Amino acid sequence: MAQTVGRPRTWEAWREEFPVFTHKVYYNTCSLGALSRRVAEAVQKYLQQWDESGAAAWYGPWLGEIEAARASFARIIGATPEEVAIFPSVTSALTAVSSAFDYRERPKVVLSEREFPTTVYQWSLKTRQGVALEMLRTSDPLTVPLEQYERAVDDRTRLVVASHVYFTSGAIQDIASLAGIAHRRGAHLLVDAYQSIGQLPIDVHAAEVDFLIAGGLKWLLGGPGIAYLYARREVAQHLRPDDAGWFAHRNQFGFDVHRFEYADGARRFEGGTPSVAAVYAGRAGLDIVEEIGVRRLRERQMELAEHLVEEARSRGLSPRVPARLTDLAGIVTIPREDPKAVVAALAERNIVVDSRPGLVRLSPYFYNTPDDGARAIRALLELEKRGIR
């Protein structure tokens, strides 16, 4: 698609970058971002380098691409590249971080039942090693009120773990206030930003976040196999993860089996060889996010989400969203009795959404249009008439 020099691409032109829209209403970025031509070409380039250069690709373009992905993610969150580590999944990043603390003096980890399960499992399994888990339960279906954290975090708390955007509601948590709550009691804050980075502006230094995790496959448009960990420099420097590999060694290519010395910064959490194909895809996805700019992405998305909520309400549906739509990211949930049947019936109509227990999730991103939302809502109502609800 030709670009007019000096002017940002139009949203229609961006939509053409994603071939899926020629035949589907793709409305499911909160599960998986759509595939762009740019990402497909990047993976093709990686295959070509492998074929043409063999192992020499490692020391040339491949290590360079890993560093480029690290730097791009760092720019998006307002960090430095030294504060970013690369992993194949968020779970593996969490395993490294959770292995790094001494829980003896401060055994408590505070998190909530609104978190993504893998985050909870990391620390609930560590109760065998003396971690005292405080799981916040809440009657609020969308978020976790800050007062609950205020009450739970004390001077025995090592870590507070919370989502920036909740995966079952799209509600935005106030992470700067959470950082304040954690720090006043001498605890650290780890933010699960998987559902926010890309669609919401964030400055990790200004918000005083200690750790942040995110993955490539949703709002960062890079497909599965790549995840990122931000670790604040001053905090990371004092930690010694048990779960680290040769990429975490200060002199990785010294192959010294007698002495392990941690690399500076976030690299000390890394494990083994990254999945290079995923790094190529991930970097190309980040490139799109940077080219558009997160602020513009957020503006576009708020417009689309508001339009979707109005459309649903005007047709008698009850989307489950926060009272102020500025507290909502790009996930709009609609309660349904049999969400899986609804998702399957919509898929037959080439409308791609997904479900979580009791809910259908619709997630607009910049490449969607108001008409995508209107079509999805019309289809939901048609299904309702046929008893699929």
Ligand SMILES: Cc1ncc(COP(=O)(O)O)c(C=O)c1O
């Ligand atoms: C909010 C959130 N956190 C964590 C994860 C898990 O990430 P991974 O599968 O990379 O471990 C997901 C995956 O969908 C998620 O949505």
